[in-house]
Amino acid sequence: MHIDLSHRTAIVTGSTAGIGLAIARGLAASGARVVVTGRTQPRVDEAIATLTGEVPGARVSGVAGDLGTLKGAQALIDAEPSTDILVNNLGIFEPKAFFDIPDEDWMRFFEVNVLSGIRLARHYATGMAERGWGRIQFLSSESGVQIPTEMVHYGTTKTAQLAVSRGLAETLAGTGVTVNAILPGPTLSEGVGDFFGKIAAEHGKSLAEVERDFISTHRPTSLIQRLATVDEVANLSVYLASEQASATTGAAVRVDGGVVRSVI
Template sequence: MMKIELTGKQSLVTGSTAGIGLAIAQGLAEAGASVTIVGRDQAKVDKALAEIANASGRDDAKGIIADPGTAEGCRTIIEQLPEVDVLVNNLGIYGGVPFFDIDDAAWEEIFQVNVMSGVRLARHYATGMKARGWGRIQFISSESALNIPSEMVHYGVSKAALQGVSRGLAKVLAGTGVTVNSILPGPTRTEGAKAMMADLAAERGVSPEAMETLFLDENRPSTLLRRFAEPEEVASLCVYAASPQASATTGAALRVEGGIVESIA
Protein backbone atom coordinates (compact mmCIF):
# COMPACT_ATOMS: atom_id res chain seq x y z
CA MET A 1 0.00 0.00 0.00
CA MET A 2 1.36 3.42 -0.97
CA LYS A 3 2.00 5.66 2.03
CA ILE A 4 2.36 9.33 1.16
CA GLU A 5 4.59 11.05 3.69
CA LEU A 6 5.01 14.82 3.59
CA THR A 7 6.24 15.45 7.13
CA GLY A 8 8.64 18.37 7.19
CA LYS A 9 7.24 19.89 3.99
CA GLN A 10 5.71 23.36 4.09
CA SER A 11 2.64 23.77 1.89
CA LEU A 12 0.54 26.71 0.75
CA VAL A 13 -2.94 26.38 -0.76
CA THR A 14 -4.80 29.41 -2.10
CA GLY A 15 -8.57 29.64 -2.28
CA SER A 16 -8.63 27.18 0.57
CA THR A 17 -11.39 28.14 3.00
CA ALA A 18 -13.90 25.84 1.27
CA GLY A 19 -14.42 23.42 -1.58
CA ILE A 20 -11.55 21.81 -3.46
CA GLY A 21 -8.92 24.06 -1.84
CA LEU A 22 -9.99 23.10 1.68
CA ALA A 23 -10.05 19.41 0.75
CA ILE A 24 -6.50 19.72 -0.64
CA ALA A 25 -5.32 21.45 2.53
CA GLN A 26 -6.89 18.70 4.65
CA GLY A 27 -5.29 16.00 2.52
CA LEU A 28 -1.85 17.57 2.76
CA ALA A 29 -2.20 17.94 6.53
CA GLU A 30 -3.25 14.30 6.85
CA ALA A 31 -0.09 13.35 4.90
CA GLY A 32 2.03 15.22 7.45
CA ALA A 33 2.71 18.50 5.66
CA SER A 34 2.62 21.83 7.46
CA VAL A 35 -0.29 23.68 5.87
CA THR A 36 -0.98 27.36 5.35
CA ILE A 37 -4.32 28.39 3.91
CA VAL A 38 -5.32 31.74 2.45
CA GLY A 39 -8.63 33.57 2.58
CA ARG A 40 -10.02 37.08 2.60
CA ASP A 41 -12.36 36.61 5.57
CA GLN A 42 -11.07 35.89 9.08
CA ALA A 43 -14.16 33.96 10.15
CA LYS A 44 -13.99 31.69 7.10
CA VAL A 45 -10.27 31.12 7.64
CA ASP A 46 -10.85 30.24 11.29
CA LYS A 47 -13.65 27.81 10.36
CA ALA A 48 -11.44 26.15 7.73
CA LEU A 49 -8.54 25.80 10.18
CA ALA A 50 -10.88 24.07 12.63
CA GLU A 51 -12.00 21.65 9.90
CA ILE A 52 -8.38 20.89 8.96
CA ALA A 53 -7.53 20.24 12.61
CA ASN A 54 -10.54 17.95 12.95
CA ALA A 55 -9.65 15.99 9.80
CA SER A 56 -5.93 15.66 10.48
CA GLY A 57 -5.82 15.46 14.26
CA ARG A 58 -3.27 18.29 14.25
CA ASP A 59 -3.62 21.93 15.20
CA ASP A 60 -0.58 23.46 13.50
CA ALA A 61 -2.22 24.72 10.28
CA LYS A 62 -1.94 28.47 9.77
CA GLY A 63 -4.04 31.03 7.97
CA ILE A 64 -3.16 34.19 6.06
CA ILE A 65 -5.72 36.91 5.40
CA ALA A 66 -5.02 38.19 1.90
CA ASP A 67 -6.39 38.37 -1.64
CA PRO A 68 -4.00 36.53 -3.97
CA GLY A 69 -5.92 37.96 -6.90
CA THR A 70 -3.99 41.21 -6.37
CA ALA A 71 -0.27 41.96 -6.43
CA GLU A 72 -0.57 43.42 -2.93
CA GLY A 73 -2.24 40.27 -1.62
CA CYS A 74 0.53 38.10 -3.06
CA ARG A 75 3.13 40.33 -1.40
CA THR A 76 1.34 39.86 1.94
CA ILE A 77 1.43 36.09 1.55
CA ILE A 78 5.12 36.06 0.60
CA GLU A 79 6.05 38.33 3.52
CA GLN A 80 4.27 36.07 6.01
CA LEU A 81 5.46 32.82 4.43
CA PRO A 82 8.76 33.37 2.56
CA GLU A 83 9.37 29.76 1.54
CA VAL A 84 7.23 26.71 0.74
CA ASP A 85 7.90 23.23 -0.60
CA VAL A 86 4.42 22.62 -2.03
CA LEU A 87 2.46 25.40 -3.75
CA VAL A 88 -1.12 24.72 -4.85
CA ASN A 89 -2.59 27.58 -6.86
CA ASN A 90 -6.26 26.78 -6.39
CA LEU A 91 -7.81 30.26 -6.26
CA GLY A 92 -10.36 30.74 -9.00
CA ILE A 93 -13.63 32.42 -9.85
CA TYR A 94 -16.27 31.47 -12.39
CA GLY A 95 -19.78 32.33 -13.46
CA GLY A 96 -21.98 31.96 -16.49
CA VAL A 97 -22.01 35.12 -18.61
CA PRO A 98 -23.01 35.37 -22.30
CA PHE A 99 -19.91 36.14 -24.39
CA PHE A 100 -21.28 39.45 -25.66
CA ASP A 101 -21.87 40.58 -22.08
CA ILE A 102 -18.33 39.87 -20.85
CA ASP A 103 -16.84 43.36 -20.72
CA ASP A 104 -13.18 44.30 -20.42
CA ALA A 105 -13.40 44.56 -16.64
CA ALA A 106 -14.70 40.98 -16.34
CA TRP A 107 -11.94 39.68 -18.60
CA GLU A 108 -9.33 41.55 -16.57
CA GLU A 109 -10.71 40.37 -13.24
CA ILE A 110 -10.81 36.69 -14.17
CA PHE A 111 -7.30 36.86 -15.60
CA GLN A 112 -5.92 38.55 -12.48
CA VAL A 113 -7.61 36.11 -10.09
CA ASN A 114 -7.35 32.85 -12.01
CA VAL A 115 -3.99 33.33 -13.74
CA MET A 116 -1.86 36.08 -12.26
CA SER A 117 -2.37 34.90 -8.67
CA GLY A 118 -0.60 31.66 -9.57
CA VAL A 119 2.02 33.36 -11.74
CA ARG A 120 3.04 35.76 -8.97
CA LEU A 121 3.31 33.11 -6.26
CA ALA A 122 5.07 30.56 -8.47
CA ARG A 123 7.57 33.20 -9.63
CA HIS A 124 8.60 33.75 -6.01
CA TYR A 125 8.40 30.29 -4.48
CA ALA A 126 9.97 28.40 -7.39
CA THR A 127 13.25 30.21 -6.77
CA GLY A 128 13.63 28.72 -3.29
CA MET A 129 12.45 25.30 -4.43
CA LYS A 130 15.05 25.28 -7.19
CA ALA A 131 17.80 26.26 -4.76
CA ARG A 132 16.81 23.44 -2.38
CA GLY A 133 16.45 20.90 -5.18
CA TRP A 134 12.89 19.86 -4.33
CA GLY A 135 9.44 21.32 -4.81
CA ARG A 136 5.93 20.78 -6.08
CA ILE A 137 3.88 23.42 -7.90
CA GLN A 138 0.31 22.81 -8.98
CA PHE A 139 -2.11 24.95 -10.94
CA ILE A 140 -5.75 23.92 -10.53
CA SER A 141 -7.13 24.20 -14.05
CA SER A 142 -10.35 22.58 -15.32
CA GLU A 143 -11.76 20.38 -18.04
CA SER A 144 -13.20 23.69 -19.24
CA ALA A 145 -9.69 24.52 -20.45
CA LEU A 146 -10.06 21.78 -23.06
CA ASN A 147 -13.80 22.08 -23.60
CA ILE A 148 -14.25 25.87 -23.52
CA PRO A 149 -17.82 26.34 -22.25
CA SER A 150 -19.91 28.64 -24.41
CA GLU A 151 -21.68 29.96 -21.32
CA MET A 152 -18.44 31.23 -19.73
CA VAL A 153 -15.77 31.62 -22.39
CA HIS A 154 -13.61 33.87 -20.21
CA TYR A 155 -13.41 31.16 -17.53
CA GLY A 156 -12.34 28.48 -19.98
CA VAL A 157 -9.73 30.78 -21.51
CA SER A 158 -8.27 31.60 -18.09
CA LYS A 159 -7.97 27.90 -17.27
CA ALA A 160 -6.33 27.19 -20.63
CA ALA A 161 -3.82 29.95 -19.83
CA LEU A 162 -3.00 28.20 -16.55
CA GLN A 163 -2.07 25.06 -18.42
CA GLY A 164 0.25 27.08 -20.63
CA VAL A 165 1.92 28.62 -17.59
CA SER A 166 2.25 25.20 -15.96
CA ARG A 167 3.85 23.54 -18.98
CA GLY A 168 6.18 26.47 -19.56
CA LEU A 169 7.30 26.67 -15.93
CA ALA A 170 7.93 22.91 -15.91
CA LYS A 171 10.37 23.49 -18.80
CA VAL A 172 12.02 26.37 -16.95
CA LEU A 173 12.56 24.09 -13.93
CA ALA A 174 13.63 21.02 -15.90
CA GLY A 175 16.14 18.86 -14.05
CA THR A 176 15.92 20.80 -10.79
CA GLY A 177 13.88 18.35 -8.70
CA VAL A 178 10.90 20.74 -8.84
CA THR A 179 7.81 19.41 -10.61
CA VAL A 180 5.06 21.56 -12.08
CA ASN A 181 1.67 20.18 -13.11
CA SER A 182 -1.85 21.34 -13.79
CA ILE A 183 -4.86 19.52 -12.34
CA LEU A 184 -8.10 19.35 -14.35
CA PRO A 185 -11.22 18.76 -12.24
CA GLY A 186 -14.66 18.45 -13.78
CA PRO A 187 -17.97 19.38 -12.14
CA THR A 188 -17.33 19.01 -8.43
CA ARG A 189 -19.77 19.23 -5.52
CA THR A 190 -18.32 22.33 -3.90
CA GLU A 191 -20.31 24.91 -1.98
CA GLY A 192 -20.41 27.15 -5.04
CA ALA A 193 -21.57 24.35 -7.33
CA LYS A 194 -24.24 23.25 -4.86
CA ALA A 195 -25.56 26.81 -4.65
CA MET A 196 -25.63 27.07 -8.44
CA MET A 197 -27.48 23.75 -8.73
CA ALA A 198 -29.99 24.85 -6.08
CA ASP A 199 -30.73 28.07 -8.01
CA LEU A 200 -31.14 26.19 -11.29
CA ALA A 201 -33.27 23.56 -9.57
CA ALA A 202 -35.63 26.22 -8.26
CA GLU A 203 -35.97 27.67 -11.77
CA ARG A 204 -36.69 24.25 -13.27
CA GLY A 205 -38.90 22.95 -10.47
CA VAL A 206 -36.75 19.92 -9.69
CA SER A 207 -34.62 18.80 -6.76
CA PRO A 208 -30.96 19.87 -6.54
CA GLU A 209 -29.95 16.22 -6.95
CA ALA A 210 -32.02 15.90 -10.12
CA MET A 211 -30.56 19.18 -11.34
CA GLU A 212 -27.04 17.78 -11.15
CA THR A 213 -28.07 14.98 -13.49
CA LEU A 214 -29.84 17.41 -15.82
CA PHE A 215 -26.81 19.70 -15.83
CA LEU A 216 -24.49 16.88 -16.82
CA ASP A 217 -26.88 15.58 -19.48
CA GLU A 218 -27.26 19.03 -21.01
CA ASN A 219 -23.80 20.54 -20.50
CA ARG A 220 -21.34 17.65 -20.02
CA PRO A 221 -22.99 14.72 -21.84
CA SER A 222 -19.66 12.94 -22.42
CA THR A 223 -19.15 12.34 -18.69
CA LEU A 224 -18.23 8.77 -17.86
CA LEU A 225 -18.48 9.28 -14.11
CA ARG A 226 -22.08 10.46 -14.57
CA ARG A 227 -22.11 12.36 -11.30
CA PHE A 228 -20.41 15.34 -9.73
CA ALA A 229 -17.08 14.51 -8.10
CA GLU A 230 -16.54 15.14 -4.41
CA PRO A 231 -13.81 17.68 -3.46
CA GLU A 232 -11.91 14.92 -1.66
CA GLU A 233 -11.66 12.95 -4.93
CA VAL A 234 -9.91 15.87 -6.60
CA ALA A 235 -7.75 16.43 -3.53
CA SER A 236 -6.50 12.84 -3.61
CA LEU A 237 -4.85 13.45 -7.00
CA CYS A 238 -3.37 16.73 -5.76
CA VAL A 239 -1.88 15.09 -2.68
CA TYR A 240 -0.33 12.36 -4.83
CA ALA A 241 1.10 14.96 -7.25
CA ALA A 242 2.65 16.70 -4.22
CA SER A 243 4.26 13.52 -2.96
CA PRO A 244 7.80 12.17 -3.35
CA GLN A 245 6.25 9.25 -5.25
CA ALA A 246 5.20 11.64 -8.05
CA SER A 247 8.79 12.70 -8.75
CA ALA A 248 8.67 11.67 -12.45
CA THR A 249 5.39 13.46 -13.19
CA THR A 250 5.99 17.01 -14.41
CA GLY A 251 4.77 19.21 -17.21
CA ALA A 252 1.55 17.21 -17.21
CA ALA A 253 -2.14 18.05 -17.31
CA LEU A 254 -3.58 15.57 -14.80
CA ARG A 255 -7.27 14.95 -15.35
CA VAL A 256 -9.75 14.17 -12.59
CA GLU A 257 -12.82 15.20 -14.60
CA GLY A 258 -14.70 11.95 -14.82
CA GLY A 259 -13.89 11.23 -18.45
CA ILE A 260 -15.67 14.28 -19.89
CA VAL A 261 -12.79 15.14 -22.22
CA GLU A 262 -13.15 13.18 -25.47
CA SER A 263 -9.51 12.21 -25.86
CA ILE A 264 -7.29 9.17 -25.38
CA ALA A 265 -4.26 11.42 -24.83
Protein backbone atom coordinates in the same frame (compact mmCIF):
# COMPACT_ATOMS: atom_id res chain seq x y z
CA MET B 1 1.32 3.56 -1.05
CA HIS B 2 2.06 5.60 2.05
CA ILE B 3 2.44 9.33 1.46
CA ASP B 4 4.47 11.06 4.16
CA LEU B 5 4.77 14.85 3.94
CA SER B 6 5.64 15.41 7.58
CA HIS B 7 8.80 17.31 6.68
CA ARG B 8 7.09 19.58 4.13
CA THR B 9 5.20 22.87 4.20
CA ALA B 10 2.32 23.42 1.79
CA ILE B 11 0.43 26.55 0.77
CA VAL B 12 -3.02 26.03 -0.73
CA THR B 13 -4.68 29.14 -2.15
CA GLY B 14 -8.42 29.59 -2.03
CA SER B 15 -8.63 26.89 0.62
CA THR B 16 -11.41 27.95 2.97
CA ALA B 17 -13.96 25.75 1.16
CA GLY B 18 -14.50 23.36 -1.72
CA ILE B 19 -11.63 21.72 -3.56
CA GLY B 20 -9.04 23.90 -1.84
CA LEU B 21 -10.20 22.90 1.64
CA ALA B 22 -10.27 19.24 0.61
CA ILE B 23 -6.69 19.51 -0.69
CA ALA B 24 -5.58 21.21 2.52
CA ARG B 25 -7.22 18.41 4.51
CA GLY B 26 -5.51 15.73 2.45
CA LEU B 27 -2.09 17.36 2.77
CA ALA B 28 -2.55 17.84 6.52
CA ALA B 29 -3.59 14.20 6.90
CA SER B 30 -0.34 13.26 5.12
CA GLY B 31 1.62 15.20 7.73
CA ALA B 32 2.37 18.46 5.94
CA ARG B 33 2.27 21.80 7.71
CA VAL B 34 -0.48 23.52 5.76
CA VAL B 35 -1.12 27.21 5.18
CA VAL B 36 -4.69 27.99 4.15
CA THR B 37 -5.69 31.24 2.50
CA GLY B 38 -8.94 33.12 2.02
CA ARG B 39 -10.23 36.61 1.46
CA THR B 40 -11.33 37.26 5.07
CA GLN B 41 -9.95 36.37 8.48
CA PRO B 42 -13.22 34.79 9.71
CA ARG B 43 -13.24 32.39 6.76
CA VAL B 44 -9.59 31.51 7.33
CA ASP B 45 -10.21 30.96 11.04
CA GLU B 46 -13.19 28.74 10.24
CA ALA B 47 -11.11 26.63 7.84
CA ILE B 48 -8.34 26.24 10.42
CA ALA B 49 -10.87 25.12 13.01
CA THR B 50 -12.40 22.65 10.56
CA LEU B 51 -9.06 21.11 9.65
CA THR B 52 -7.76 20.85 13.21
CA GLY B 53 -11.04 19.25 14.21
CA GLU B 54 -11.03 16.73 11.37
CA VAL B 55 -7.33 15.82 11.22
CA PRO B 56 -5.75 14.73 14.52
CA GLY B 57 -2.44 16.49 15.06
CA ALA B 58 -2.92 18.79 12.05
CA ARG B 59 -0.43 21.63 11.76
CA VAL B 60 -2.42 24.41 10.15
CA SER B 61 -2.08 28.17 9.95
CA GLY B 62 -3.64 30.75 7.68
CA VAL B 63 -3.24 34.06 5.89
CA ALA B 64 -6.16 36.30 4.92
CA GLY B 65 -6.05 38.49 1.85
CA ASP B 66 -7.14 38.94 -1.75
CA LEU B 67 -4.61 36.93 -3.75
CA GLY B 68 -6.12 38.27 -6.95
CA THR B 69 -4.16 41.46 -6.22
CA LEU B 70 -0.45 42.20 -6.00
CA LYS B 71 -0.95 43.52 -2.46
CA GLY B 72 -2.62 40.29 -1.36
CA ALA B 73 0.07 38.13 -2.92
CA GLN B 74 2.79 40.14 -1.22
CA ALA B 75 1.04 39.81 2.15
CA LEU B 76 1.13 36.03 1.79
CA ILE B 77 4.78 36.06 0.74
CA ASP B 78 5.67 38.29 3.70
CA ALA B 79 3.87 35.96 6.10
CA GLU B 80 5.20 32.74 4.53
CA PRO B 81 8.45 33.49 2.66
CA SER B 82 9.13 29.84 1.80
CA THR B 83 7.21 26.68 1.01
CA ASP B 84 7.87 23.21 -0.38
CA ILE B 85 4.46 22.74 -2.00
CA LEU B 86 2.38 25.42 -3.71
CA VAL B 87 -1.14 24.56 -4.83
CA ASN B 88 -2.62 27.38 -6.92
CA ASN B 89 -6.27 26.54 -6.42
CA LEU B 90 -7.75 30.05 -6.21
CA GLY B 91 -10.31 30.62 -8.94
CA ILE B 92 -13.66 32.15 -9.80
CA PHE B 93 -16.31 31.17 -12.31
CA GLU B 94 -19.48 32.76 -13.62
CA PRO B 95 -21.83 31.63 -16.37
CA LYS B 96 -22.30 34.59 -18.73
CA ALA B 97 -22.91 34.87 -22.47
CA PHE B 98 -19.83 35.92 -24.44
CA PHE B 99 -21.41 39.13 -25.75
CA ASP B 100 -22.32 40.18 -22.21
CA ILE B 101 -18.80 39.89 -20.80
CA PRO B 102 -17.24 43.38 -20.45
CA ASP B 103 -13.53 44.14 -20.36
CA GLU B 104 -13.69 44.50 -16.59
CA ASP B 105 -14.80 40.88 -16.20
CA TRP B 106 -12.08 39.62 -18.51
CA MET B 107 -9.46 41.48 -16.49
CA ARG B 108 -10.89 40.29 -13.15
CA PHE B 109 -10.90 36.65 -14.24
CA PHE B 110 -7.34 36.90 -15.53
CA GLU B 111 -6.10 38.56 -12.32
CA VAL B 112 -7.71 35.99 -10.03
CA ASN B 113 -7.40 32.78 -12.05
CA VAL B 114 -4.05 33.30 -13.76
CA LEU B 115 -1.94 36.10 -12.30
CA SER B 116 -2.49 34.97 -8.71
CA GLY B 117 -0.69 31.71 -9.45
CA ILE B 118 1.97 33.34 -11.58
CA ARG B 119 2.91 35.81 -8.86
CA LEU B 120 3.23 33.13 -6.20
CA ALA B 121 5.06 30.65 -8.42
CA ARG B 122 7.50 33.36 -9.48
CA HIS B 123 8.46 33.86 -5.84
CA TYR B 124 8.30 30.37 -4.35
CA ALA B 125 9.84 28.44 -7.25
CA THR B 126 13.17 30.18 -6.77
CA GLY B 127 13.60 28.84 -3.25
CA MET B 128 12.40 25.39 -4.27
CA ALA B 129 14.98 25.22 -7.03
CA GLU B 130 17.75 26.35 -4.69
CA ARG B 131 16.81 23.58 -2.24
CA GLY B 132 16.50 21.00 -5.01
CA TRP B 133 12.90 19.97 -4.24
CA GLY B 134 9.47 21.40 -4.74
CA ARG B 135 5.95 20.82 -6.00
CA ILE B 136 3.86 23.41 -7.83
CA GLN B 137 0.32 22.75 -9.00
CA PHE B 138 -2.18 24.79 -10.97
CA LEU B 139 -5.84 23.82 -10.60
CA SER B 140 -6.99 24.20 -14.18
CA SER B 141 -10.13 22.51 -15.54
CA GLU B 142 -11.49 20.39 -18.35
CA SER B 143 -12.99 23.73 -19.40
CA GLY B 144 -9.48 24.73 -20.42
CA VAL B 145 -9.55 22.01 -23.07
CA GLN B 146 -13.22 22.16 -24.01
CA ILE B 147 -14.12 25.84 -23.68
CA PRO B 148 -17.69 26.14 -22.36
CA THR B 149 -19.79 28.51 -24.44
CA GLU B 150 -21.61 29.62 -21.31
CA MET B 151 -18.40 31.02 -19.79
CA VAL B 152 -15.72 31.59 -22.39
CA HIS B 153 -13.77 33.93 -20.11
CA TYR B 154 -13.44 31.21 -17.46
CA GLY B 155 -12.34 28.59 -19.98
CA THR B 156 -9.78 30.96 -21.46
CA THR B 157 -8.12 31.50 -18.08
CA LYS B 158 -8.00 27.74 -17.52
CA THR B 159 -6.23 27.29 -20.87
CA ALA B 160 -3.77 29.98 -19.82
CA GLN B 161 -2.99 28.02 -16.66
CA LEU B 162 -2.07 24.99 -18.76
CA ALA B 163 0.39 27.09 -20.74
CA VAL B 164 1.93 28.63 -17.62
CA SER B 165 2.23 25.23 -15.93
CA ARG B 166 4.01 23.61 -18.87
CA GLY B 167 6.26 26.61 -19.46
CA LEU B 168 7.30 26.77 -15.82
CA ALA B 169 7.96 23.03 -15.74
CA GLU B 170 10.34 23.40 -18.67
CA THR B 171 11.96 26.42 -17.03
CA LEU B 172 12.64 24.34 -13.90
CA ALA B 173 13.93 21.27 -15.74
CA GLY B 174 16.53 19.34 -13.75
CA THR B 175 16.00 21.27 -10.51
CA GLY B 176 13.98 18.66 -8.61
CA VAL B 177 10.91 20.89 -8.76
CA THR B 178 7.86 19.48 -10.51
CA VAL B 179 5.07 21.59 -11.99
CA ASN B 180 1.75 20.11 -13.02
CA ALA B 181 -1.77 21.16 -13.87
CA ILE B 182 -4.79 19.33 -12.53
CA LEU B 183 -7.92 19.28 -14.67
CA PRO B 184 -11.03 18.55 -12.61
CA GLY B 185 -14.30 17.99 -14.38
CA PRO B 186 -17.59 19.23 -12.95
CA THR B 187 -17.12 19.00 -9.19
CA LEU B 188 -19.61 19.43 -6.36
CA SER B 189 -17.72 22.21 -4.60
CA GLU B 190 -19.29 24.83 -2.35
CA GLY B 191 -19.58 27.31 -5.20
CA VAL B 192 -21.15 24.81 -7.59
CA GLY B 193 -23.47 23.58 -4.86
CA ASP B 194 -24.67 27.13 -4.19
CA PHE B 195 -25.18 27.74 -7.91
CA PHE B 196 -27.13 24.51 -8.36
CA GLY B 197 -29.13 25.32 -5.24
CA LYS B 198 -30.33 28.59 -6.78
CA ILE B 199 -31.37 26.79 -9.96
CA ALA B 200 -33.18 24.14 -7.94
CA ALA B 201 -35.09 26.78 -5.98
CA GLU B 202 -36.02 28.72 -9.11
CA HIS B 203 -37.35 25.66 -10.95
CA GLY B 204 -38.74 23.66 -8.07
CA LYS B 205 -36.31 20.78 -8.54
CA SER B 206 -34.08 18.80 -6.23
CA LEU B 207 -30.30 19.20 -6.30
CA ALA B 208 -30.00 15.66 -7.69
CA GLU B 209 -32.30 16.58 -10.58
CA VAL B 210 -30.34 19.73 -11.34
CA GLU B 211 -27.09 17.73 -11.34
CA ARG B 212 -28.52 15.13 -13.73
CA ASP B 213 -29.85 17.86 -16.02
CA PHE B 214 -26.48 19.62 -16.04
CA ILE B 215 -24.57 16.46 -16.93
CA SER B 216 -26.98 15.41 -19.67
CA THR B 217 -27.15 18.90 -21.20
CA HIS B 218 -23.70 20.40 -20.69
CA ARG B 219 -21.32 17.45 -20.02
CA PRO B 220 -22.92 14.48 -21.81
CA THR B 221 -19.49 12.91 -22.44
CA SER B 222 -18.98 12.29 -18.72
CA LEU B 223 -18.20 8.62 -18.17
CA ILE B 224 -19.12 8.67 -14.49
CA GLN B 225 -22.38 10.54 -15.27
CA ARG B 226 -22.18 12.64 -12.10
CA LEU B 227 -20.20 15.42 -10.52
CA ALA B 228 -16.93 14.47 -8.85
CA THR B 229 -16.50 15.02 -5.14
CA VAL B 230 -13.94 17.48 -3.82
CA ASP B 231 -12.09 14.62 -2.14
CA GLU B 232 -11.71 12.78 -5.45
CA VAL B 233 -9.93 15.83 -6.86
CA ALA B 234 -7.90 16.32 -3.67
CA ASN B 235 -6.59 12.76 -3.81
CA LEU B 236 -4.81 13.52 -7.08
CA SER B 237 -3.37 16.74 -5.72
CA VAL B 238 -1.95 15.00 -2.65
CA TYR B 239 -0.31 12.35 -4.82
CA LEU B 240 1.27 14.95 -7.11
CA ALA B 241 2.64 16.70 -4.01
CA SER B 242 4.31 13.53 -2.80
CA GLU B 243 7.80 12.11 -3.10
CA GLN B 244 6.31 9.26 -5.14
CA ALA B 245 5.27 11.64 -7.95
CA SER B 246 8.84 12.73 -8.71
CA ALA B 247 8.70 11.65 -12.38
CA THR B 248 5.44 13.47 -13.14
CA THR B 249 6.05 17.02 -14.30
CA GLY B 250 4.95 19.24 -17.14
CA ALA B 251 1.74 17.26 -17.22
CA ALA B 252 -1.93 18.15 -17.45
CA VAL B 253 -3.48 15.43 -15.32
CA ARG B 254 -7.21 14.90 -15.65
CA VAL B 255 -9.64 14.00 -12.87
CA ASP B 256 -12.62 14.89 -15.03
CA GLY B 257 -14.73 11.76 -14.90
CA GLY B 258 -13.85 11.10 -18.54
CA VAL B 259 -15.54 14.27 -19.83
CA VAL B 260 -12.69 15.04 -22.24
CA ARG B 261 -12.93 12.59 -25.13
CA SER B 262 -9.23 11.97 -25.58
CA VAL B 263 -6.89 9.01 -25.22
CA ILE B 264 -4.18 11.26 -23.74
